[in-house]
Amino acid sequence: MTAGMKQGMNSTTFRWFWFASPQTFFPLAGTIARWCALGAALLALAGLYVGLVAAPTDAQQGEVYRIIFIHVPAAWMSMFIYLVMAGWAAVGLAFNTRLSFMMAQALAPTGALFTFIALWTGSLWGRPTWGTYWVWDARLTSELILLFLYLGFMALHAAIDDPRRADRASALLAVVGAVNVPIIYYSVQWWNTLHQGASVSLTKAPSMAATMLTGMLLMALAFWAYSIAAALVRVRCIIRERE
Amino acid sequence: MSHGFFIWASYVVTFAALALEVAFLFRRSRRAGPSRQIK
Secondary structure, three states, X not given: OOHHHHHHEOOOOEOOHHHHOHHHHHHHHHHHHHHXXXXXXXXXXXXHHHHHHHOOOEOOOEHHHXXXXXXXXXXXXXXXXXXXXXXXHHHHHHHOOHHHHHHHHHHHHXXXXXXXXXXHHHHHHHHHHHOOOOXXXXXXXXXXXXXXXXXXHHHHHHHOOOHHHHHHHHHHHHHHHOOHHHHHHHHHHHOOOOOOOOOOOOOOOOOOOHHHHHHHHHHHHHHHHHHHHHHHHHHHHHHHHHO | OXXXXXXXXXXXXXXXXXXXXXXXXXXXXXXXXXXXHOO
């Protein structure tokens, strides 16, 4: 732990504003990224073992259901990362903090990647299950719009030369685009979609076997840890490129 | 087409995409210069 990190974390309080500066956040991000990368690797190995080996064959779908062990966590991450990105963008717009804009910028490629993975794996699950790779139903279409929002955010940021103006313009797009996330989540309730409703909910008991749920949660935790590590490594690159 | 194709196409592409992102991050990190300048 560096002297700067010790200064930010004294024995009684965590000094949030101390770490709002890119220079003081930089070493902390490196430490967290290393631990999260290690955690992601271990959790992914455990998730792969449970998902591909330990989990039993599904009575209705057969083996092809094993795609959900990556499809569902990737879809969760695609929405969650967008909300976190929009949150950082909103904080940046409200308080004009450089690190907030940098965090939003660092999260976008990983969010786009998980959105692509959710669409890709969903499509490969849909072919043997529904008989088609793609339908223009509300869930699939709104998830595709999420991918375009991520790509639009990155393209807009890259298109403006002045970093401060690029930060503000892309942050505004991120905040406005956040309206799409509840549309994705509730699309299966609001419209009559081919995509089924949620199998896992905070308010209801899960409708799947415990082993299957364990495999899915392990993979979700692995994707969480991976996303944190990837975003923090990227924000360290952005800090070095800009500061 | 067997179900095995769909399962492996999902897993292989997912982890290949994540590995590609890691590779790009390492490259960008190397190009961004040593971290000593920030510390």
